[in-house]
Amino acid sequence: MSRVAEIIGCVGPKGSGKSFMANALMLSERVHIMVDIAREFDEGRTVIYDPLELMETVAAYKGNKRLHICWRGSETLGPKTAFDWACQAASKFDGRCAIGANETETMIPKSKDFSLSAARVIRMGRHNQTPLIWTALQLTNVHPMLRGNADAMSFFKSGDFNAKDHIRKTAGPEALEAYENLQDYHYITYSPKTGWKKMPPIKLPKKR
Amino acid sequence: MKPLTLQPDDLDGMSMTDAIETIEDAYTAPGEAEMPEGEENGAIEPDALNGMAAAMIAASFINPILERAKIDPYSQEETVMVGNGLQGVLDLYPSISASPATIAWTGLVMALGVTAGPRYMKFKAMKADAVENSQTENRTPPNPEHDTGVEI
Numbered sequence: 455m456s457r458v459a460e461i462i463g464c465v466g467p468k469g470s471g472k473s474f475m476a477n478a479l480m481l482s483e484r485v486h487i488m489v490d491i492a493r494e495f496d497e498g499r500t501v502i503y504d505p506l507e508l509m510e511t512v513a514a515y516k517g518n519k520r521l522h523i524c525w526r527g528s529e530t531l532g533p534k535t536a537f538d539w540a541c542q543a544a545s546k547f548d549g550r551c552a553i554g555a556n557e558t559e560t561m562i563p564k565s566k567d568f569s570l571s572a573a574r575v576i577r578m579g580r581h582n583q584t585p586l587i588w589t590a591l592q593l594t595n596v597h598p599m600l601r602g603n604a605d606a607m608s609f610f611k612s613g614d615f616n617a618k619d620h621i622r623k624t625a626g627p628e629a630l631e632a633y634e635n636l637q638d639y640h641y642i643t644y645s646p647k648t649g650w651k652k653m654p655p656i657k658l659p660k661k662r
Numbered sequence: 663m664k665p666l667t668l669q670p671d672d673l674d675g676m677s678m679t680d681a682i683e684t685i686e687d688a689y690t691a692p693g694e695a696e697m698p699e700g701e702e703n704g705a706i707e708p709d710a711l712n713g714m715a716a717a718m719i720a721a722s723f724i725n726p727i728l729e730r731a732k733i734d735p736y737s738q739e740e741t742v743m744v745g746n747g748l749q750g751v752l753d754l755y756p757s758i759s760a761s762p763a764t765i766a767w768t769g770l771v772m773a774l775g776v777t778a779g780p781r782y783m784k785f786k787a788m789k790a791d792a793v794e795n796s797q798t799e800n801r802t803p804p805n806p807e808h809d810t811g812v813e814i
Contacts, residue, residue, distance in 0.1 A: 505668075505685055506685045506686060506689065509678065510682055512678070513678045513682060530665075531666070535669070535670070538669070538671070539670045541670065542670035542673055542674075546676075546677075546681060547678075548678075569669070569670055570671045570674055571673075
């Protein structure tokens with residue numbers, strides 16, 4: 455899926471499956487940097503805490519192997535700066551390198567401006583081989599730039615009025631009805647290119 | 663290692679190799695927050711040890727002298743003086759490009775100057791008083807026979 459849409463948002467309440475989906479989408483990428491602010495994405499990934507180590511690891515990548523990085527720079531640099539470092543490292547990577555940003559409300563507050571590196575990834579992600587997958591609890595708390603530049607958004611079952619309003623406006627009443635009747639872990643996905651679609655729970659990709 | 667002050671945007675337009683070099687430089691370049699090597703892990707350098715040993719030896723010489731001169735080494739006046747001297751050395755420390763041993767020796771000489779100078783003067787004054795007292799005593803020696811009391 456991420457091969458088609460380059461910036462994907464996952465919106466839903468806690469435990470609805472959005473982080474699981476973001477994780478699955480990231481694992482399907484050969485090279486990625488998962489910005490981990492809550493110590494939950496270290497499984498199967500190389501854990502890195504230091505910007506220098508992050509850049510060196512990305513620079514040293516060669517061949518067809520997977521490079522899955524769990525980036526925990528937020529612990530010393532703060533969540534936003536950690537996200538900026540991930541964007542800088544990914545944009546300097548010679549090839550496709552995805553970025554995962556879980557709980558963007560904490561990581562990228564609405565009141566703050568993006569750094570140049572982050573803005574480049576968000577605006578140009580689909581052109582410069584840096585896909586971005588973000589998650590949020592409520593659509594209303596997501597930075598307008600992230601929301602406006604998303605190629606696709608997945609909405610998990612929730613009572614988020616703002617999400618309902620957004621779905622009704624963008625995907626129409628049928629999509630809203632489908633959204634309101636969602637089962638647990640199911641979601642609807644909406645993309646301006648392909649329209650809306652009701653989706654079953656996502657599965658983790660098989661280990662290669 | 664000092665905290666990284668470099669921002670991701672500072673690396674814009676650089677190649678990956680240049681970016682890595684810039685981060686390395688940011689970590690190693692001298693700056694305000696930089697600590698002398700070895701102190702980060704609590705280790706003390708041999709030079710600093712030499713300095714400390716010198717200070718301890720000097721202190722072991724100073725104390726007997728002070729005791730002999732019967733000067734209170736902990737009087738308020740002198741504590742303030744020594745404190746000021748040390749503060750001066752500490753203030754100068756960041757701008758001095760010398761080894762810790764040199765700084766320790768310089769500090770020691772200054773401390774000696776500050777503490778020993780006034781003490782020497784005090785010692786001389788006390789000695790002069792003592793000489794004067796003894797001379798006075800010699801001139802009017804006490805004669806108990808003349809002071810036995812009033813005749814009854």
